[in-house]
Amino acid sequence: MSEKVYPPFIFNEFDRKNKFGLFMDVEKVIYSGVTKFQRIDIFETKAFGKVFTLDGVPMTCELDEFVYHEMISHVPLFLHENPKKVLVIGGGDGGTVREVLKHPSIEKVIMCELDEEVVEATKKYLPNLSYELNNPKVHLVFEDGSKFIKNFNNEFDVIIIDSTDPTEGGGGALYTESFYQDCFKALTENGVFTAQTEEPFIEKEWMVRAYKRISSVFNVAKLYLGFVPEYTPGTWSWTFASKNIDPIKDFNPEKVRNFDKELKYYNEEMHVASFALPNFVKKMIKDI
Numbered sequence: 001m002s003e004k005v006y007p008p009f010i011f012n013e014f015d016r017k018n019k020f021g022l023f024m025d026v027e028k029v030i031y032s033g034v035t036k037f038q039r040i041d042i043f044e045t046k047a048f049g050k051v052f053t054l055d056g057v058p059m060t061c062e063l064d065e066f067v068y069h070e071m072i073s074h075v076p077l078f079l080h081e082n083p084k085k086v087l088v089i090g091g092g093d094g095g096t097v098r099e100v101l102k103h104p105s106i107e108k109v110i111m112c113e114l115d116e117e118v119v120e121a122t123k124k125y126l127p128n129l130s131y132e133l134n135n136p137k138v139h140l141v142f143e144d145g146s147k148f149i150k151n152f153n154n155e156f157d158v159i160i161i162d163s164t165d166p167t168e169g170g171g172g173a174l175y176t177e178s179f180y181q182d183c184f185k186a187l188t189e190n191g192v193f194t195a196q197t198e199e200p201f202i203e204k205e206w207m208v209r210a211y212k213r214i215s216s217v218f219n220v221a222k223l224y225l226g227f228v229p230e231y232t233p234g235t236w237s238w239t240f241a242s243k244n245i246d247p248i249k250d251f252n253p254e255k256v257r258n259f260d261k262e263l264k265y266y267n268e269e270m271h272v273a274s275f276a277l278p279n280f281v282k283k284m285i286k287d288i
Contacts, residue, residue: 027043058231064230071266075266079245084108085106087155088162095129098129102261102263111140113145119140149182154187157188161183162196166198195239211237
């Protein structure tokens with residue numbers, strides 16, 4: 001990886017197609033390098049704290065990372081009766097693995113990340129996110145997740161797809177119907193699945209497309225929402241799916257109330273409320 005140091009600058013993620021963007025005054029560049037897959041930048045800002053980007057697209061930041069990582073992790077984990085074996089595809093910053101390991105029943109987590117240098121950078125520069133990647137329960141695999149998943153059948157209690165945007169790098173391979181079919185086969189009979197599925201305002205076509213494909217494969221599929229300021233325009237979606245578990249009917253709030261680890265966003269009320277969709281989102285997916 002080649003490494004460069006830049007003076008303070010204004011970072012902008014500008015969407016030329018839709019004519020809008022996110023702008024940050026960068027106080028300090030912590031790290032910048034180029035791998036064989038993508039460019040990595042980690043920098044310090046006043047509003048968002050440390051920000052981690054791939055190819056100029058924000059992946060996570062200190063200000064609100066807990067929202068994304070708690071919602072992608074705890075929604076499925078609290079719905080499984082006794083989760084022991086978890087597969088995380090993507091998630092190289094380590095935030096999802098950190099949240100998964102707050103559940104004491106977990107015996108093994110496999111994290112499949114395409115780019116090993118992402119993990120190296122986040123371990124060094126984002127320790128609050130990545131510290132659990134050194135946990136002996138965690139097994140790191142550096143492969144294409146869409147190919148790795150084909151190796152398993154009836155294997156995982158929980159599968160979490162913490163992928164990049166479908167238009168960035170290799171992220172598109174994790175949004176296909178065939179990939180979701182492989183995830184279905186890799187789950188145990190009572191297994192649960194969650195994927196990040198983009199946002200409902202600007203690039204809504206990808207949210208609808210992902211939800212449609214997931215719901216065509218799984219017996220149960222439900223979209224849910226949360227607020228992540230870093231991801232323009234600030235609202236994000238995930239899709240829960242399973243073979244037979246309903247995220248509302250089968251949810252036991254007592255499990256959350258008795259949870260002894262600190263959570264900043266997710267609670268029993270947020271779990272239920274996140275599945276209550278606004279009318280315009282319902283309209284998008286009603287015919288699927």
